[in-house]
Amino acid sequence: MPLDTYDKIMMLAKRRGFIYPSFEIYGGVAGFYDYGPLGSRLKLNIENLWRSFYILKDNCIEISTPTITLYEVLNASGHVDEFTDLTVDCKKCNQSYKVEDIINNISVDEAIKENKIKCPNCKTNLKDAYPINLMFSTKIGFGKVRDAFLRPETAQGIFIDFHLLYRYVREKLPFGVIQVGRGYRNEVSPRQGIIRLREFSMAEAEVFIDPENKTHPNFNKIKNLEIKLFDNIKEMKISVEKAVDKNVINNQALAYYMILTQEFLYSAGVDPEKFRFRKHSDNELAHYATECWDAELFSERFGWIECVGIADRSAYDLQSHIDSSGKDMYALRKYEEPKIVDVKKIIPKMNELGPLFKGNAGKIKSILENLEMEDSKKITINFDGKEVEIPNNCYEIVETKEKKIGDKFVPHVIEPSYGIDRILYCIIEHSFFEGKEKDEEYKILKLNPKIAPIKVGVLPLTNDDRLVSIACELDDNLRNAGIETYYDDGGSIGRRYARMDEVGTPFCITIDHDSIKDNSVTIRDRDTTKQIRKKIDELIPFLKEKIDN
RNA sequence: GCGGAUAUGAUCUAGUGGUUAUGAUAGUGGCUUCCCAAGCCACUUGCCCGGGUUCAAAUCCCGGUAUCCGCACCA
Numbered sequence: 001m002p003l004d005t006y007d008k009i010m011m012l013a014k015r016r017g018f019i020y021p022s023f024e025i026y027g028g029v030a031g032f033y034d035y036g037p038l039g040s041r042l043k044l045n046i047e048n049l050w051r052s053f054y055i056l057k058d059n060c061i062e063i064s065t066p067t068i069t070l071y072e073v074l075n076a077s078g079h080v081d082e083f084t085d086l087t088v089d090c091k092k093c094n095q096s097y098k099v100e101d102i103i104n105n106i107s108v109d110e111a112i113k114e115n116k117i118k119c120p121n122c123k124t125n126l127k128d129a130y131p132i133n134l135m136f137s138t139k140i141g142f143g144k145v146r147d148a149f150l151r152p153e154t155a156q157g158i159f160i161d162f163h164l165l166y167r168y169v170r171e172k173l174p175f176g177v178i179q180v181g182r183g184y185r186n187e188v189s190p191r192q193g194i195i196r197l198r199e200f201s202m203a204e205a206e207v208f209i210d211p212e213n214k215t216h217p218n219f220n221k222i223k224n225l226e227i228k229l230f231d232n233i234k235e236m237k238i239s240v241e242k243a244v245d246k247n248v249i250n251n252q253a254l255a256y257y258m259i260l261t262q263e264f265l266y267s268a269g270v271d272p273e274k275f276r277f278r279k280h281s282d283n284e285l286a287h288y289a290t291e292c293w294d295a296e297l298f299s300e301r302f303g304w305i306e307c308v309g310i311a312d313r314s315a316y317d318l319q320s321h322i323d324s325s326g327k328d329m330y331a332l333r334k335y336e337e338p339k340i341v342d343v344k345k346i347i348p349k350m351n352e353l354g355p356l357f358k359g360n361a362g363k364i365k366s367i368l369e370n371l372e373m374e375d376s377k378k379i380t381i382n383f384d385g386k387e388v389e390i391p392n393n394c395y396e397i398v399e400t401k402e403k404k405i406g407d408k409f410v411p412h413v414i415e416p417s418y419g420i421d422r423i424l425y426c427i428i429e430h431s432f433f434e435g436k437e438k439d440e441e442y443k444i445l446k447l448n449p450k451i452a453p454i455k456v457g458v459l460p461l462t463n464d465d466r467l468v469s470i471a472c473e474l475d476d477n478l479r480n481a482g483i484e485t486y487y488d489d490g491g492s493i494g495r496r497y498a499r500m501d502e503v504g505t506p507f508c509i510t511i512d513h514d515s516i517k518d519n520s521v522t523i524r525d526r527d528t529t530k531q532i533r534k535k536i537d538e539l540i541p542f543l544k545e546k547i548d549n
Numbered sequence: 550g551c552g553g554a555u556a557u558g559a560u561c562u563a564g565u566g567g568u569u570a571u572g573a574u575a576g577u578g579g580c581u582u583c584c585c586a587a588g589c590c591a592c593u594u595g596c597c598c599g600g601g602u603u604c605a606a607a608u609c610c611c612g613g614u615a616u617c618c619g620c621a622c623c624a
Contacts, residue, residue, distance in 0.1 A: 007617095014560080015559060015560055015575070021615080024615090026598090026614095027597065027598065027614050027615065028597090028616085030615070134623090153624095185624085187623075189621085189622075191616085191617080193616090309624070417624090419624075422624095441586095442585095442586075459584095461584070462582040463581095463582070463583095490576095491586080492584090492586075492587060492588095493583060494583090495585085495586045495587090496586090497584080497586080498586045499586080501585090501586095508585095510584065513582095522584080529585065531584075
C-alpha cells in the first residue's frame, strides 16, 4: 500500500525530531506522544502566536491553574456524571463490558434488575452495573484523602476563580480569561495519532459577557471581514456583520471570536482552502451550549477535523458553581441612578429555631436568609435532601426599603477552545509539499516564519577556516539577537539546504569566499530558492522584519 | 470495546525452521573546497513483548501491546 500524507508526515516528524510515540521502548501506549526538540518549539510558537491574538489584540488576561482538580469542581460542572459509561463485570469469567455495547433499546436499570443480560462470553447472568468515568482519577494526600481528577478541560479552573478575576478587571464586563495547558481524557479508543490524545494541549478562552448585551467592543473593526461558514450543506463566505444581522451567527461576541479564530489560524499557516466553520446541529449541542461553531481543518486522511470549538455556554458553568459552592459569582449591572425598592425579608428567630433544629439551626438560618420571598404563607425548604417545613413562629417577615444600585446577574460565557495538537498537525500537513529533484524525493515544510522552530540556517560554503570563523560569529550574533539558528557545516551545500527545507526553516545564510572580501553573505529563501546578497551588518533587522512579517 | 490486517536499525525494506540477518536512506568521523540531497573511505543503530512447539524460532502456534482499516463511541 502506498504511503499517504499522514504516513509521510509522521515519518518525517519522527525522523526530524517533531513527534515521537511516548514510552516507545516499553511498547508504547495509545494516545500519548512526545514532542521532540523541533516539535516542542513549534508548539510553543503556535501557543505564543495564539497568546498574541488573545492578550494583545483582544486584551484578555491569562491565568494558570492546577491540572489536578478537586472532585467537587468537576461534580458541579457535570463532568462526574457526563463523562461516564455504564459498565458491568461478569462474576464468572471476569470480562468487563460497556453496558451500551451489550443491550439494545431496553432500559438499563430494568434489564440489569431482571437478569435479562447474559455475559456474551460465558452466558452467566450479569448484575451490578456501575459507572466508570472517562476522567483520570487520583487522590490528594495520604490517609485522609480528597478525591480528584486530572482536568478534562482547562475551563473549570477559570470559572471557579471568576469572583477574583471579576474584581481584578475592576468589575467591568466583558472580559476574557485565557489558559493554555494540558487536559486529560481516558479515551476508550484513541487512534489517529496526535489527533486524539489522552493527554493533550489546549488553549481556552472564557469570555464573560452580559447576557442582555452580547456585543463586542472591537466588533466594528472586524465587521467587514469575510468569514467562511458551512451549514452542513454548502460553504459560504459572508461578512461578519451580515452573518450577525441575518442571525446566521447569534450574536456579535460569538462572531467576533470566530473571526479572531479564523485570523489566528490563517496567520499560523493554515491553508484557507482547508478551513471552515461548521455549526453544530441541535442534536449535537452539548447540554450547556446554546450555540456552537467548530473551526474545522481538512486533513487528507481524516477529512474535516474539529480543531476549535466556539460555544456560547450561557450561564451554565457559573450557575452550577454558585449552586454547588454557595459562592457569590454574580456580576452587577449598575443603574444610571440608584433605585429605592421595597423588599420583603425573612428574619429568622434564633430563639425558636435553635431548640427546634439544634445543630442544624445555623444552616437553616442562612438558607432562610437567602430565600426568595414568595407570597405563600407556608415556608418549606429543601434541607439535606428532605422537605422541611419551618413553623411560622420561627421567623418574622419585615418589609423595608432598600437602596439598589443595580441588578445582579450571572454572566454568560463565550468559550473559544483550541486543540493545539490538532492544529499543529494540520499546520504541518498544510505546509507539507514534496516533489522530485533528480529522482530524489524532496520534501519541504513551508512553515510560516513566525512559527518555524528554526528561523535561519547558517552554512559556511566550505570548511575553509576563514569561512567557518565568519559563520560561527554570525551564528552567535543572530542568537544573541533572539533569532533561532541552526549551524551546519556537514555535507554538500545542497544536502544542507534540503535538511533545512525539510524542517521548515525559512531562510539559509551562506558564507562564501566573497564574504571574506566584502562582508556580505547570501540569504536563500526556502520557498523560492532565490538568493539575495546582503551585508552582514544589515542582516539582523532584515531577518527580523521577514520573520515577524 | 468488537472484527480484520500488520509489526525487521532513526526511516524504508529483503529474507528463510539451521553459520556472523539483506539492501538503501539518514546519521557520525575523515578526504573532496562545493550554491541546491555529488563522490570516495571508515563507523554507529535492528528481528515489538511474553509463553508454547522444536535439537534449533525473527520465521510456526497462543496471548499481550502498538499501529492501520471497518463498526461502535466521542471533542
